[in-house]
Amino acid sequence: MPVRRHGGVKWPAELKRAVQAGGYACGANTEQDLGPMVQMRKKDGNMSLLDGKKYHIITFGCQMNEHDSETISGMLQENGCGEVPSAKESDITIINTCSIRENADKRFFGTLGQLKKIKEKNPAYIACVCGCMMQQQHIIDTVKSKYPWVDIIFGTHNIHRFPALLEKVYREKQKVLEVFPDSAEIVEGLPAKRLYQHKSFVNIMYGCNNFCTYCIVPYTRGREKSRSPEDILAEVRRLASDGVKEVTLLGQNVNSYRGLTESGKTCDFADLIYRLDEVEGLLRIRFMTSHPKDLSDRLIQAYADCDKLCNYIHLPVQSGSSAVLKRMNRKYTRGQYLELVEKLRAAVPDITISTDIIVGFPGETEADFEETLSLAEAVQYDSAFTFLYSVRTGTPAAEYADQIPEAVKHERFNRLVDLINACSARKNAAYVGRTEKVLAEGVSKKNDRMLTGRTEGFKLVDFAGEKSCIGQIVDVEITQGRTFSLAGRVKEPIPGKKKE
Numbered sequence: 001m002p003v004r005r006h007g008g009v010k011w012p013a014e015l016k017r018a019v020q021a022g023g024y025a026c027g028a029n030t031e032q033d034l035g036p037m038v039q040m041r042k043k044d045g046n047m048s049l050l051d052g053k054k055y056h057i058i059t060f061g062c063q064m065n066e067h068d069s070e071t072i073s074g075m076l077q078e079n080g081c082g083e084v085p086s087a088k089e090s091d092i093t094i095i096n097t098c099s100i101r102e103n104a105d106k107r108f109f110g111t112l113g114q115l116k117k118i119k120e121k122n123p124a125y126i127a128c129v130c131g132c133m134m135q136q137q138h139i140i141d142t143v144k145s146k147y148p149w150v151d152i153i154f155g156t157h158n159i160h161r162f163p164a165l166l167e168k169v170y171r172e173k174q175k176v177l178e179v180f181p182d183s184a185e186i187v188e189g190l191p192a193k194r195l196y197q198h199k200s201f202v203n204i205m206y207g208c209n210n211f212c213t214y215c216i217v218p219y220t221r222g223r224e225k226s227r228s229p230e231d232i233l234a235e236v237r238r239l240a241s242d243g244v245k246e247v248t249l250l251g252q253n254v255n256s257y258r259g260l261t262e263s264g265k266t267c268d269f270a271d272l273i274y275r276l277d278e279v280e281g282l283l284r285i286r287f288m289t290s291h292p293k294d295l296s297d298r299l300i301q302a303y304a305d306c307d308k309l310c311n312y313i314h315l316p317v318q319s320g321s322s323a324v325l326k327r328m329n330r331k332y333t334r335g336q337y338l339e340l341v342e343k344l345r346a347a348v349p350d351i352t353i354s355t356d357i358i359v360g361f362p363g364e365t366e367a368d369f370e371e372t373l374s375l376a377e378a379v380q381y382d383s384a385f386t387f388l389y390s391v392r393t394g395t396p397a398a399e400y401a402d403q404i405p406e407a408v409k410h411e412r413f414n415r416l417v418d419l420i421n422a423c424s425a426r427k428n429a430a431y432v433g434r435t436e437k438v439l440a441e442g443v444s445k446k447n448d449r450m451l452t453g454r455t456e457g458f459k460l461v462d463f464a465g466e467k468s469c470i471g472q473i474v475d476v477e478i479t480q481g482r483t484f485s486l487a488g489r490v491k492e493p494i495p496g497k498k499k500e
Contacts, residue, residue, distance in 0.1 A: 024144070024153065024174075024175045024176055024177035025168070025172065025174045025175065025176050025177075048079040048080050048163075048167070049166075049167045049170045049171060050076065050079040050080055050081050050163065050166060050167065050170070051079065051080030051081075052080060052081075052082075053076075053080070053081045053082075053091045053092055054081065054082050054083070054084045054089060054090045054091045054092070055073075055076050055081050055082070055083055055084070055090050055091065055092040055093070055094065056083065056084050056085070056086060056087045056089065056090035056092070056093050056094075057069045057072060057073060057083075057093075057094045057095075057096060058087070058093065058094070058095045058096065058111060059096045060095075060096065060097055060098040060104050060107060060108060060131070061096070061097070061098025061100065061104060061131065061132070062098065062100070063201055063248065063250055063288065064203070064221075064250055064252070065096050065097075065098055065131060065132075066195070066201065067192070067201040067203060067250060068096060068130075068131070068156070068159055069094075069096050070192040070193055070194055070195065070201070071159055071160075071190050071191070071192045072094060072096070072130075072159060072162055073192070073193035074190065074191030074192040074193045075160075075162060075163050075190065075191055076092075076162075076163065077191070077193055078191050079163050083193070087114070087115060087118060088118060090125075091124070091125060091126065092125075092126045092128065092166065093115060093118070093125075093126070093127055093128065094128040094129075094130060094162075095108060095111060095112060095127075095128070095129045095130070095131075096130055096131040097129060097130065097131035097132060097133035097134060098131060098132055098133070099131075099132040099133045099135070099136065099139075099216050099217075099220055099392070100132075100215075100216065100217070100392075103390070104133075105133065105139075108129075108133060109142075109147075112127075112129065112143075112147050112150070113147070115127045115149060115150075116147075116149050119149040120149075126151045126152065126166065126169060126170075127149055127150050127151050127152075128150070128151060128152040128153075128154070128162075128166070129143060129150055129152070129153055129154075130152075130153070130154045130155065130156075130159065130162070131155075131156060132156060132216070132217070132220035132221065133220075134153055134154065134155045134156075134179055135155045135156055135179060135181070135219065135220035135221075136216070136219070136220065136393070136394065138393060140153060140177070140179065144177075150175070151169050151175050151176070152165055152166065152169060152175070152176050152177075153176070153177045153178070153179065154176075154177075154178050154179060155178070155179035155180060155220075156220060156221055156222075157179075157180045157181075157182060157183035157222060158178055158179075158180055158183070159190075160187040160190055161178065165178060181222070182207075182222035182223060183222060183225075186206065186225055186227055188227075188231050194244075196441060196442075197242075197243055197244070197471060198243060198244060198245050198246065198439065198441075198470075198471035198472075199244060199245065199246040199247070199248070199284075199439065199441070200239050200244045200246075200247050200248075201247070201248050201250050202232065202235055202236060202239070202247045202248070202249055202250065203227065203250045203251065204226065204227055204232055204249045204250065204251050204254060204257055204259070204269075204272065204287075205224060205225060205226040205227060205251040205252075205253075205254065205256075205257050205259075206221060206222070206224070206225045206251070206252075207221045207222040207223045207224040207225055207252065208221055208223075208224060208252035208253055209223055209224045209253075209256070210252075210253060210291065210293075210329070210331075211329060212318075212328050212329050212330060213327065213328055213329045213395060213396040213397040213400075214328060214358065214361065214389065214392065214395055214397040215392070215395060216392040216393075216394060216395055217252055219394055219395075221252060224252075224253070224256060226257050226258050226259040226260075227259055228259050228260055228261065228262070229259045229261055229267040229271070229272055229275060230261065230262055232249075232259070232272065232276075233275060233276065233279070236276055236279050236282060237279055237280075239282075240279055240280065240281035240282045241281060243471070244282070245281075245282065245283040245284060245439060245471070245473065246282075246283060246284035246285075246286065246439055247276075247282065247284070247285060247286070248286040248287065248288065249272075249276075249285070249286070249287035249288075250287075250288065251287075251289070252289065253289065253290070253291040253294060254269055254287045254288065254289065254290055255269050255290050255291050255293075255294035255295055255296070255299065256269075256291065256294045257269040257272060259272065268296070268298075269287075269296075269299060270296055270298040270299040270301075270302050273285065273287075273299065273302045273306055273309055274302060274305070274306060276308070277302075277305075277306040277307065277308045277309065279308075282308060283308060283473060284308055284310050284439065284456070285306070285308045285309045285310065286310050286312065286458070288314045289314055289316060290313060290314060290315055290316075291316070292315055292316070292317070292330075292332045292336070292337050292340055293330065293331040293332045295315070295340055297343070300340075300343050300344055300347050301347060303344070303347050303348045303351065304347045304348060310456045310457070310458070311348050311350055311351045311352065311456055311457055312351065312352045312353075312354075312456065312457045312458040313344065313351065313352075313353055313354075314353075314354045314355065314356075315337075315340070315341070315344075315353060315354075315355055316355055316356035316357075317337055317355045317356070317357060317375065317379075318330060318356060318357060318358050318361075319357065319358060319361060319364070319368065319371075319372055320334055320368075320371040320372035320373070320374060320375030320376065321334065321364070321367075321368035321369075321371040321372060322334045322335070322371075323368060324361055324363070324364055324368050327361070327362070327363060327397075327400075328358075328361060328397075329396075334371065334375060337375075338375070338378065338379070341353065341379050350457070351457070352382040352457035352458060352459065353379065353381055353382055354381060354382055354383045354384060354385070354458070355379075355381050355384045355385070356384070356385045356386075356387070357372060357376070357384055357385070357386050357387070357416065358387050358388075358389050359372075359386060359387065359388055359389065359409055359412050359413045359416055360388055360389040360404040360408065360409030360412060360413070361389045361397070361404070362389070362397055362400035362401075362402050362403050362404065363400065363402040363404075364389075364404055364412075369412050369416075372416065373415065373416060373419055376416065376419055376420060376423070377419065377423075380423055380427065381420060381423060381424070382423075382424060382427055382457070382458075382459070383420070383424050383484070384420045386413060386416055386417055386420060388406075388409045388410070388413055389404065389409065391403070421483050424483055424484065425481070425482070425483040427481075428459070428481035428482060428483065428485070428486055429481035430481065431459070431478040431481050431486055432478055432479065432480060432481050433477075433478065434477075434478050435475050435476065435477050435478070435491055436455040436456075436459070436461065436475075436476050436478055436486075436488070437455065437456060437473050437474070437475060437476075438453040438454065438455055438461050438463065438473065438474055438475075438476040438488075439453050439454055439472075439473050440452075440453040440465065440469040440470045440471065440472055440473075440474055441453045441454065441470070442470055443467070443470075444462045446462060447462065449464075450462045450463060450464060450465075451463055451464075451465045451467070451469060451470065453474075453476075455486075459485070459486050460484070460485040460486065461476055461478070461485065461486045461487065461488055462485060462486075462487050462488075463476045463487065463488040463489055463490060464488075464489040464490065465489065465490035466490075469490060474490050474491075475490065475491040476488040476489065476490055476491060477489055477490075477491045
């Protein structure tokens with residue numbers, strides 16, 4: 001499989017020491033062993049040590065983690081493994097972790113503790129942990145000291161090596177730890193078992209260079225690396241030919257995408273969107289996450305020019321106060337953010353906008369918070385992910401002296417949520433009577449007699465319709481607007497009129 005290199009990487013000495021002290025074997029014996037090593041032995045006729053094993057994956061966190069889990073699943077299936085719905089039924093369980101919020105940490109350790117009983121009943125059972133939390137040494141130390149039933153620890157930069165690490169455990173009967181602080185390569189051509197047949201995630205870049213003072217991601221995902229536009233286009237074309245109608249382009253900050261073409265020219269994110277808009281069979285393009293400081297006028301124009309680019313953007317603001325934004329190292333002001341929103345709505349009047357907001361960042365005053373409320377009121381978000389600030393060990397904000405008391409955070413959080421929910425309910429109510437094109441994703445989790453899907457503007461819709469609609473874009477008449485979703489029914493064609 002092709003490997004794109006972006007500079008050099010060395011075996012970290014501190015990892016060697018940690019491995020030797022913790023009873024784990026190194027995943028690779030030498031620096032030369034750090035290559036792809038995805039062992040798809042089925043292809044050359046040899047039996048894999050993994051053949052016939054049953055696996056279960058538990059995923060915490062963002063879409064990037066979800067897509068990483070799809071890749072892990074795809075690699076295991078190419079090695080003859082089969083997926084099962086629970087850890088109890090599996091021979092191998094993988095927990096893919098998230099380190100963005102403190103709550104995710106707690107959920108991970110709670111889940112990890114539940115695997116102990118399975119290991120006690122079945123000593124051959126293999127417990128694996130990976131993802132962003134494993135990129136932090138204090139987390140690795142905790143897992144080694146308090147959760148000795150874990151067999152494999154690996155990180156975000158060597159997912160492609162997981163089958164090799166797993167075979168090493170089966171072959172040598174020894175626990176394995178392999179975590180690299182960063183990676184100089186992008187491994188192309190990895191298999192993935194998609195969650196949906198009709199839509200797919202597509203990584204366009206990895207890592208982050210922004211270093212927001214509250215965020216651990218640059219330390220767990222490494223520096224930015226962009227895939228080549230040709231590799232991305234080839235993947236999207238393959239997906240479209242396989243029935244995928246919608247792709248979501250993923251990156252910690254997609255707006256800073258800078259891929260090199262085969263001719264050595266730089267392709268920015270807007271260029272990539274224009275090229276993807278020409279892919280035959282593809283109907284919808286989405287992306288996340290978008291950093292306001294890098295949102296270009298040309299990308300805004302792409303919303304007007306590119307038919308397949310959905311009229312929706314997730315544009316995290318984090319705070320409505322310029323003073324707080326400066327302490328967060330966000331590199332834009334309140335006024336600049338509002339100007340971007342104005343430009344987006346001038347280009348596409350019906351665009352839907354969602355955001356992320358952190359409440360209780362260190363030093364946030366009541367006046368700062370009031371600015372966040374007034375910004376949310378001014379923008380009129382369709383939805384928002386709201387978070388209480390949580391200390392992330394290793395980030396600059398964790399060392400700030402002026403931490404906000406929990407009681408104050410919660411009081412402000414409740415006020416913000418009330419405002420956001422009222423706005424969402426009001427905007428959703430305006431959809432009643434409209435006909436929206438909805439990509440039917442499957443049966444509703446809330447009512448198995450209903451289908452569920454998304455509008456172009458990313459509105460969740462539960463609607464009455466036949467299961468044959470799943471995977472199709474259908475016209476849905478909206479009958480109800482709720483706070484967090486819409487309800488409707490498939491619109492019947494007018495008698496005697498041909499369907500377009």
